[in-house]
Structures are given as C-alpha cells and as structure tokens.
Amino acid sequence: MQQLADTLKNKQLKVTPQRLAIYNILYNSKEHPTAEIIYQSLQDTHPTMSLATVYKTIDTLKKSNLIVELKTNGDSYRYDADISEHHHGICGSCGEVFDIFTNRLDTLILEVQKDTDFHIDSHHIYFKGTCPMCLPNNSIQH
Amino acid sequence: MQQLADTLKNKQLKVTPQRLAIYNILYNSKEHPTAEIIYQSLQDTHPTMSLATVYKTIDTLKKSNLIVELKTNGDSYRYDADISEHHHGICGSCGEVFDIFTNRLDTLILEVQKDTDFHIDSHHIYFKGTCPMCLPNNSIQH
DNA sequence: TACTTGATGATAACGATTATCGAAAGAAGG
DNA sequence: CCTTCTTTCGATAATCGTTATCATCAAGTA
Known part of the structure; x- marks a missing residue:
C-alpha cells in the first residue's frame, strides 16, 4: 500500500x-x-x-x-493496473477477461511497421475464444 | 449492387x-x-x-x-465490410481509422496459442499512432 | 486563522444504443 | 391479383455507462 x-x-x-x-x-x-x-x-x-x-x-x-x-x-x-506488455483473452462463454503473456508478438510489431505508412506508437490486441474453465463444458465452438 | x-x-x-x-x-x-x-x-x-x-x-x-x-x-x-484478414490503425491526431494489411501476424497467432491455456478463436488487433497525412504536421509524438 | 487549490460527493445531463410497437412491405398460397 | 402470415421498418421512448456541474471538503501555505 x-x-x-x-x-x-x-x-x-x-x-x-x-x-x-x-x-x-x-x-x-x-x-x-x-x-x-x-x-x-x-x-x-x-x-x-x-x-x-x-x-x-x-x-x-x-x-x-x-x-x-x-x-x-x-x-x-x-x-x-498491470501495465507490463501483455494481451487479453475474452471468453465468449463466461465473459471473463484473462491475461495472455507471450513474447512472440513483441518484435513482430516492429516488423509490421515495415508494411504500413502508419506510424505505430502502441498496439492493443484482444483474443476471443474460450477460457480453460469453460473449455470442458463448451465443446461446441461458435 | x-x-x-x-x-x-x-x-x-x-x-x-x-x-x-x-x-x-x-x-x-x-x-x-x-x-x-x-x-x-x-x-x-x-x-x-x-x-x-x-x-x-x-x-x-x-x-x-x-x-x-x-x-x-x-x-x-x-x-x-471488409472481412478479409487485416488490422486497424487509429490516428491519435485526426482520429481516422486506417486499414493495415500485413501477413506477418497470421502464423504468429497460432504460435501464441502455445503460450496460453485460453482457446483462441479470433483476434482483434488495433494499432495506435499517427497516420501518413498527419505525420508531417505532428513531429511531436505523445 | 484565513486563503488557495484541487479532490470529492451528489446529482443532473449527455449520448450512443436498445427496446417497443403500430404500420408497411414481402413472401406464400390460393 | 387477393388473403394471410411473417418480417422489417420508422418513430420514439427507455436504458445505461459515462461526463459535467457545482457546492462542499481537505490539505497545504502564508
């Protein structure tokens, strides 16, 4: 505190x-x-x-x-309040929002800059799908 | 039509x-x-x-x-209405939304799946920055 | 203690979206 | 063409998350 x-x-x-x-x-x-x-x-x-x-x-x-x-x-x-580099997964079943930590995107974002005239300052990435808790229940994916 | x-x-x-x-x-x-x-x-x-x-x-x-x-x-x-695989850049200066086409992210999304228990169905990626038209005017980045 | 400034709390206002419902327009079958 | 049935449309009210307003409060300063 x-x-x-x-x-x-x-x-x-x-x-x-x-x-x-x-x-x-x-x-x-x-x-x-x-x-x-x-x-x-x-x-x-x-x-x-x-x-x-x-x-x-x-x-x-x-x-x-x-x-x-x-x-x-x-x-x-x-x-x-976690401002470290991470992304978010939104569960379509329960609606909860989960942190997704991966370093696979970090350098790639810089690569994307090469494909566009747009000057990129930051990025916001959301994944939609099913969380581990809901997966067993929802075998049917939308 | x-x-x-x-x-x-x-x-x-x-x-x-x-x-x-x-x-x-x-x-x-x-x-x-x-x-x-x-x-x-x-x-x-x-x-x-x-x-x-x-x-x-x-x-x-x-x-x-x-x-x-x-x-x-x-x-x-x-x-x-363009539902092909592409992403979006939001210009912090003029507020316009631009299409960003790149294939650099496509396979990587599958890679990200390996780092998380979350089952990924789709993703939404937004870039924030400055568009080509505003770049000359805005030398100062936020 | 009085003064200044910014933060708080209560509530009104705002604005994008959604719900409601009667009227209009299609589709299907005679 | 006429019914009947169903879906869509248009007008408007309602909803709800967020913002604005403003009087009061708290903290710092002289």
Missing part, C-alpha cells in the same frame, strides 16, 4: 484515500474490473465513495499511465 | 432497399463509418431511413458475419 502511495507521488498525484483505495483494488486484482465493480467493491470499506470519484480517479490514473483501459465485449470499459 | 444483393441472399437475409443501401455504403467505403455517419450519408437518397433501422441492419449484418464491429477511440462503434 505504501508502495502504491509512492507510485502516485512519483506521478505528481495527490495521495488521497480514495485514489489509494481504487488503485489498490486495480493493482491487486486479476479481474480487470469495471468502474461499477470497483465502486461496489469499495462499498464496505469506503461507503461514502461516489461513483463519480471512481470515474474521475480512473481517468487520472489513465492519464498518468498507471492503468490501461480495455475495450472488451461488454457494455463497460475494464481496467488493468 | 446486384452482387451485394446476392451476398445477402446467400446469408438467408431478405433483400430490402434499406439493407442494400446500408451494406452498399459499408462495402464501398474505407472510412469505417459509425451508425450515425451511415444514417447521415443516406439522408439524400433514403430520406425516410430511420436511425433505428441502421442499428438493426448493422446488427443483422454483424450476426451474419458480413461486417465487423470495430472498437476504436471514439464514443461510437465503427463498422467494416
């Missing part, structure tokens, strides 16, 4: 209880929660937390590159 | 003027338009076209895999 506070400070951000709580949830979760889920998770410990604060804090963290916004299948954005 | 009508028929879809008009716009456009833009484009030739019809037709075409939905930067989805 102190480590997270330091990270915020290093980004010139005021360390408020709300920011720390939201960043902490994102940092210690593999669920890639939505703003609404973060809000719900904080009801116990921070009952006065406003949903607007969640959105504003997310925006702040996003602009400081402490979290990444994921455009997945659902109606809402999801967020990820 | 007749070709598009046949494509709709082959997908067991009724060929209505509205569907043909919307599919035609998507098919003959490289702009990856939003529903609203499609609606605006049709005001001249189909003044009675309803925005709801645009959305419903998009949904129909989507379910028949005749178009692909793109989650880009803006507030709205964009759509692409």
Whole structure:
C-alpha cells in the first residue's frame, strides 16, 4: 500500500484515500474490473465513495499511465493496473477477461511497421475464444 | 449492387432497399463509418431511413458475419465490410481509422496459442499512432 | 486563522444504443 | 391479383455507462 502511495507521488498525484483505495483494488486484482465493480467493491470499506470519484480517479490514473483501459465485449470499459506488455483473452462463454503473456508478438510489431505508412506508437490486441474453465463444458465452438 | 444483393441472399437475409443501401455504403467505403455517419450519408437518397433501422441492419449484418464491429477511440462503434484478414490503425491526431494489411501476424497467432491455456478463436488487433497525412504536421509524438 | 487549490460527493445531463410497437412491405398460397 | 402470415421498418421512448456541474471538503501555505 505504501508502495502504491509512492507510485502516485512519483506521478505528481495527490495521495488521497480514495485514489489509494481504487488503485489498490486495480493493482491487486486479476479481474480487470469495471468502474461499477470497483465502486461496489469499495462499498464496505469506503461507503461514502461516489461513483463519480471512481470515474474521475480512473481517468487520472489513465492519464498518468498507471492503468490501461480495455475495450472488451461488454457494455463497460475494464481496467488493468498491470501495465507490463501483455494481451487479453475474452471468453465468449463466461465473459471473463484473462491475461495472455507471450513474447512472440513483441518484435513482430516492429516488423509490421515495415508494411504500413502508419506510424505505430502502441498496439492493443484482444483474443476471443474460450477460457480453460469453460473449455470442458463448451465443446461446441461458435 | 446486384452482387451485394446476392451476398445477402446467400446469408438467408431478405433483400430490402434499406439493407442494400446500408451494406452498399459499408462495402464501398474505407472510412469505417459509425451508425450515425451511415444514417447521415443516406439522408439524400433514403430520406425516410430511420436511425433505428441502421442499428438493426448493422446488427443483422454483424450476426451474419458480413461486417465487423470495430472498437476504436471514439464514443461510437465503427463498422467494416471488409472481412478479409487485416488490422486497424487509429490516428491519435485526426482520429481516422486506417486499414493495415500485413501477413506477418497470421502464423504468429497460432504460435501464441502455445503460450496460453485460453482457446483462441479470433483476434482483434488495433494499432495506435499517427497516420501518413498527419505525420508531417505532428513531429511531436505523445 | 484565513486563503488557495484541487479532490470529492451528489446529482443532473449527455449520448450512443436498445427496446417497443403500430404500420408497411414481402413472401406464400390460393 | 387477393388473403394471410411473417418480417422489417420508422418513430420514439427507455436504458445505461459515462461526463459535467457545482457546492462542499481537505490539505497545504502564508
């Protein structure tokens, strides 16, 4: 928690209880929660937390590159405080979002640059399919 | 136009003027338009076209895999009737969405499968950066 | 203590998409 | 051509995630 506070400070951000709580949830979760889920998770410990604060804090963290916004299948954005190079798999069965770590794409992205006039700064890669938990149940693939 | 009508028929879809008009716009456009833009484009030739019809037709075409939905930067989805294997670049300067054709990723996706328990059916790859038109103006990259 | 600035909380506003439902248009069979 | 049946269309209301507004609060400073 102190480590997270330091990270915020290093980004010139005021360390408020709300920011720390939201960043902490994102940092210690593999669920890639939505703003609404973060809000719900904080009801116990921070009952006065406003949903607007969640959105504003997310925006702040996003602009400081402490979290990444994921455009997945659902109606809402999801967020990820793991900013290391990795990709995401979206399970068509349960809807969960999973981290996919691979180094096979890293150098190749540079290669793709050779095929286009577009100047590439970053990339967002989503895989759709079935997660390991749902695979046994869903033998039928769409 | 007749070709598009046949494509709709082959997908067991009724060929209505509205569907043909919307599919035609998507098919003959490289702009990856939003529903609203499609609606605006049709005001001249189909003044009675309803925005709801645009959305419903998009949904129909989507379910028949005749178009692909793109989650880009803006507030709205964009759509692409080019269903061949290609990717998209989103220009951070002008906001346009560009096609990026490359075959460098094709086999690699299969390789990625080896690194994860997630069963991959499809992938969506977005590149963010600066388009050729904006590059000269924007020497400063974010 | 007063002043300044930025963050928070409550809520209204916004905007893209979806749902609803009566009317219109096709398709199928006489 | 006429029914009948089904699907699609158009107009509009409803939904819902996100943003904007604004008064209040908290932290830092003189």
